Structures are given as structure tokens and as C-alpha cells.
Amino acid sequence: MPLALLKHGLSSGRVEPPHLRWQPDLKRTYDVVIIGAGGHGLATAYYLATRHGITNIAVLDRGWLAGGNTARNTTIVRANYLTPEGVAFYKESVELFRGLSTELDINIMYSERGHFTLAHTDAAIRTARWRAEVNKHMGVDSELIDAAEVARLCPVLNTSDEVHYPILGALYHPPGAIARHDAVAWGYAKEAMARGVEVHPATEVTGILVEGGRVRGVETSRGTIHADKVVQAVAGSSSRVAKLAGLRLPIKSIPLQACVSEPVKPILDQIVVSGSLHVYISQSARGEMVMGGVTDPYGLYQTRSTLDFKEGLMAHMLELFPFMADLRVLRQWAGTADMTPDFSPVMGLTPIDNYFIDSGWGTWGFKATPVCGLRMAECIATGRQPEMLKPFLLDRFRTFDLVGEKGAASVGH
Known part of the structure; x- marks a missing residue:
């Protein structure tokens, strides 16, 4: 234990200034x-x-x-977008995130994990290659990798051919990160x-x-x-x-749902997304599997959860990560996404x-x-x-x- 921390804990009469100064x-x-x-x-x-x-x-x-x-x-940070305008914008955001703990004097728990956008079809492979080239041109670290490299980097992911939607490759974005929102x-x-x-x-x-x-x-x-x-x-x-x-x-305002599993020991270091299956997942610092997908199919000013979302999400999650069959959902919630055309x-x-x-x-x-x-x-x-x-x-x-x-x-x- 650092000596300064020990002295701080044992000192008496020390009053910390309030973090939030309400008027x-x-x-x-x-x-x-x-x-x-x-x-x-x-x-x-x-x-x-x-x-x-x-x-x-x-x-x-x-x-x-x-x-x-x-x-x-669900706290994911990345810059691997498609348009030059979007890539430049989010590249600057990632750069700012990296120094935010120091600038704000608070631990935002920023953790670079590597971000995979899985490709299950030839069309998805073409889009991943397109995004990778735009990213590289804009100075963002992204590349198209094949299924064997996906399996090497993320061994807990099911890369078998014996599934409904085999993984053909992925757009790999090493700076992909999570932070404490x-x-x-x-x-x-x-x-x-x-x-x-x-x-x-x-x-x-x-x-x-x-x-x-x-x-x-x-x-x-x-x-x-x-x-x-x-x-x-x-x-x-x-x-x-x-x-x-x-x-x-x-x-148009549309509900966007997410959920987390009960916490388990660290097993998934990466952030995994499948645009074809409309799902994504990462593991939090507390061990929860943080999961979500696409927005609901209708506009609504309400943050309610549905069984339909959970059933559809879990069907694909179990194909990608069979070990999750024994996990229980701990919490489910929704936000309201403001979508433009x-x-x-x-x-x-x-x-x-x-x-x-x-x-x-x-x-x-x-x-x-x-x-x-x-x-x-x-x-x-x-x-x-x-x-x-x-x-x-x-x-x-x-x-x-x-x-x-x-x-x-x-x-x-």
C-alpha cells in the first residue's frame, strides 16, 4: 500500500472538499x-x-x-466508422478519452480491449474492407482479419462452421475500449x-x-x-x-435495450459486435457480460424492457458464446435513441x-x-x-x- 494512502486513511480531522458544489x-x-x-x-x-x-x-x-x-x-468507445467525417470526429474523441482521467482528476476506468465487428457474409466482408481502408487513410488503427485470426485473438468466440452464421472474418480495431460512463x-x-x-x-x-x-x-x-x-x-x-x-x-426516438449477466471471472477481454446478427457484447470490470443489439422496430418515448428483445438476443449470443448457456441475466433496461435518417x-x-x-x-x-x-x-x-x-x-x-x-x-x- 502506498505510504501516502496509508497516512491519508489514518489521519484525523481531514475534510475533503465536496466534489459537486450545488447552488x-x-x-x-x-x-x-x-x-x-x-x-x-x-x-x-x-x-x-x-x-x-x-x-x-x-x-x-x-x-x-x-x-x-x-x-x-453500454460504455463502448471506438473510432472505426465508415465515412471520413465520422472517422475524423470519433478519432478526436478517442484521443480525448485517453487523457480524460488525468484531465478530470477522476478514474474513468478507461480500458482498451480491441473491437471486433464480425462478418458472416461476403457483403459484410466487403463492408469491413471498405471501413478498414477508410480508417487507415484517416490514421485510425483498423484492419480486416480472417476467421483464423479472429479465433487466435478471441479464443472464447465460437468460430466453428457448424453454426447458422459462420464467422468469415472481422474488422479488427485495437483501440476499441470501454470506460465508466x-x-x-x-x-x-x-x-x-x-x-x-x-x-x-x-x-x-x-x-x-x-x-x-x-x-x-x-x-x-x-x-x-x-x-x-x-x-x-x-x-x-x-x-x-x-x-x-x-x-x-x-x-425519430426509438427504445434501445440492453442487459447484463451475473458477474463471472474475466474471460472475455475483447468487444465483439455482429452487424448481421444485431448483437454486441463486452465484459465489465465487475465481471458482468454487457449485451445489447439493434433499436426496437418502432418509435416510442418510453424506457421499458421486453421479453422479445431478450429472447432474440440470447439466441445469437449462445451461438457466438456457448459457455453463456449457464449464465443468468442479472439486469435489463432501455434508453431512448434519437435516430436521424x-x-x-x-x-x-x-x-x-x-x-x-x-x-x-x-x-x-x-x-x-x-x-x-x-x-x-x-x-x-x-x-x-x-x-x-x-x-x-x-x-x-x-x-x-x-x-x-x-x-x-x-x-x-
């Missing part, structure tokens, strides 16, 4: 109001404070700190609050004040707040909140002056948390769309300049 009262005016106290909203507040010196910020949430999709995701949100929150940012849970936004095409503030369950700039980062509720400002978004986010400027949007994340919002916060903060502070975010403008749906990421994001991870 009980809302001010009537802020420079920036951020709607949504999840990972993206908190990261945006942090980078506004640290990179741009803007600290008169209120982060509002109708629930509790990071209690929405941030608390419901709660720690990421807590870290951004505590560091933002230490710099004067206010976070107000149990504060629902009921209206957006717009005058002359410019945002003026928000109406909340605790009164009216005036603000020079307003940001919405509310995931599955994006369409409903945007409607308060008079905006119609090309987004081109499977890419909507970020930055809107037709309303000084009203900014962070939405359309679908099934891949957690892995974008640092880069989203950094680039959204730049957009808000300067009033200009950063180069990194130009492909993700809301206006692309009017000009039909879409960013098609379905080939790399058709499964939850």
Missing part, C-alpha cells in the same frame, strides 16, 4: 443555459469554462445528474462546478423564449431564466425540446440565433462525449460552426448533403 437558487440571468445534465451537456459546460473562460452557465435537467442515456449506455459525467460535472458552473437537477424546461428570430431564455418549472445563448443536449427528448423553440427535427448526429447552429443543438446520436452518443463537448463549446463561444462539425449541420437535410453512417452504426455498438 440551491437559480439566478434570473446567465450567459449560457444548457438543457440536459448528461455527459454531453456537462462536457460542453466544462470546455466552455476551461477553454473559453465562460463560467456564468446553468445546466438544467428535469431528472438527476446524468440520469438519462448517460446512465443507460458515470465517472465521465461526474468528472465533467465536478470540474465544471469547481469553476463556477451551476448544475440544477429537478428543473424542467417548459418553454423556449424566442423573439425576432433570436433566443432570449427559457421557462422552467422553477421560473423564467434569461440567457444570451441556449443549448439543448437532451438525447431521446430532442424533438420535444426543439419543438418548444419552434424547430422540427428529422429525428443518415445515422449521424445533428450539431451546432440552428435557424434561431444563439440557439444551439446537440442531438441525433442514436446509439453512439457516449463515445462522442469529449469531442462533442469540446467542439460544441467552440461553436457556442465563437458563434461559428467549427470545421469538425460542418458535416453535421441541421441544414444538410434541406440540401441533401447527408453523412451516411448506417454501415458502421446499424448495431448499438
Whole structure:
């Protein structure tokens, strides 16, 4: 045991400063109001404070700190997307994740595992090769490997030909990682609050004040707040909140379910995804098998679990990992994914002056948390769309300049 830790444990009268510094009262005016106290909203507040010196910020949430999709995701981080725009964006996010524990002074339990996207058909092999070449061109470590190499790197995976969907190969992405989602949100929150940012849970936004095409503030369950700039980062509720400002978004909100098994000793080090089977799996630091798949086939503003999801998921999981037949499901839950037609986010400027949007994340919002916060903060502070975010403008749906990421994001991870 380190001597410093021993001295700290045996010392008396030592009072640690609170990590989260709550302000009980809302001010009537802020420079920036951020709607949504999840990972993206908190990261945006942090980078506004640290990179741009803007600290008169209120982060509002109708629930509790990071209690929405941030608390419901399955913690996978990767950059092996299909389009150059998507790869560049997530490459920067991975780079930021790697230094986040140090920057936020909190252990986010970032662990690089290696990410496999399995290919069961010739078409899937072609897509994997396409993605690998785009990744390499953009400086991201990915390669197409055959079934024998898959078996060598992940020996617990069933690579037998005696199955319904034999594995022909995989897109292998060594930097693929997992992290503790709660720690990421807590870290951004505590560091933002230490710099004067206010976070107000149990504060629902009921209206957006717009005058002359410019945002003026928000109406909340605790009164009216005036603000020079307003940001919405509310995931599955994006369409409903945007409607308060008079905006119609090309987004459909759909439940996305996941579950974990009872904990077992470490046996699966890698992250395994099958786009053809619509499943993914990784093992957490606590030993749970974290599993999920594609979104539900219908839109719904509800986070309920279904037996149908679990039955379909387990049928494929047992083909890939027969040893899991003896495991019991410990917990099942759902989030609400905000899906766009081109499977890419909507970020930055809107037709309303000084009203900014962070939405359309679908099934891949957690892995974008640092880069989203950094680039959204730049957009808000300067009033200009950063180069990194130009492909993700809301206006692309009017000009039909879409960013098609379905080939790399058709499964939850």
C-alpha cells in the first residue's frame, strides 16, 4: 500500500472538499443555459469554462445528474466508422478519452480491449474492407482479419462452421475500449462546478423564449431564466425540446435495450459486435457480460424492457458464446435513441440565433462525449460552426448533403 494512502486513511480531522458544489437558487440571468445534465451537456459546460473562460452557465435537467442515456449506455468507445467525417470526429474523441482521467482528476476506468465487428457474409466482408481502408487513410488503427485470426485473438468466440452464421472474418480495431460512463459525467460535472458552473437537477424546461428570430431564455418549472445563448443536449427528448423553440427535427426516438449477466471471472477481454446478427457484447470490470443489439422496430418515448428483445438476443449470443448457456441475466433496461435518417448526429447552429443543438446520436452518443463537448463549446463561444462539425449541420437535410453512417452504426455498438 502506498505510504501516502496509508497516512491519508489514518489521519484525523481531514475534510475533503465536496466534489459537486450545488447552488440551491437559480439566478434570473446567465450567459449560457444548457438543457440536459448528461455527459454531453456537462462536457460542453466544462470546455466552455476551461477553454473559453465562460463560467456564468446553468445546466438544467428535469431528472438527476446524468440520469438519462448517460446512465443507460453500454460504455463502448471506438473510432472505426465508415465515412471520413465520422472517422475524423470519433478519432478526436478517442484521443480525448485517453487523457480524460488525468484531465478530470477522476478514474474513468478507461480500458482498451480491441473491437471486433464480425462478418458472416461476403457483403459484410466487403463492408469491413471498405471501413478498414477508410480508417487507415484517416490514421485510425483498423484492419480486416480472417476467421483464423479472429479465433487466435478471441479464443472464447465460437468460430466453428457448424453454426447458422459462420464467422468469415472481422474488422479488427485495437483501440476499441470501454470506460465508466458515470465517472465521465461526474468528472465533467465536478470540474465544471469547481469553476463556477451551476448544475440544477429537478428543473424542467417548459418553454423556449424566442423573439425576432433570436433566443432570449427559457421557462422552467422553477421560473423564467434569461440567457444570451441556449443549448439543448437532451438525447431521446430532442424533438420535444426543439419543438418548444419552434424547430422540427428529422429525428425519430426509438427504445434501445440492453442487459447484463451475473458477474463471472474475466474471460472475455475483447468487444465483439455482429452487424448481421444485431448483437454486441463486452465484459465489465465487475465481471458482468454487457449485451445489447439493434433499436426496437418502432418509435416510442418510453424506457421499458421486453421479453422479445431478450429472447432474440440470447439466441445469437449462445451461438457466438456457448459457455453463456449457464449464465443468468442479472439486469435489463432501455434508453431512448434519437435516430436521424443518415445515422449521424445533428450539431451546432440552428435557424434561431444563439440557439444551439446537440442531438441525433442514436446509439453512439457516449463515445462522442469529449469531442462533442469540446467542439460544441467552440461553436457556442465563437458563434461559428467549427470545421469538425460542418458535416453535421441541421441544414444538410434541406440540401441533401447527408453523412451516411448506417454501415458502421446499424448495431448499438
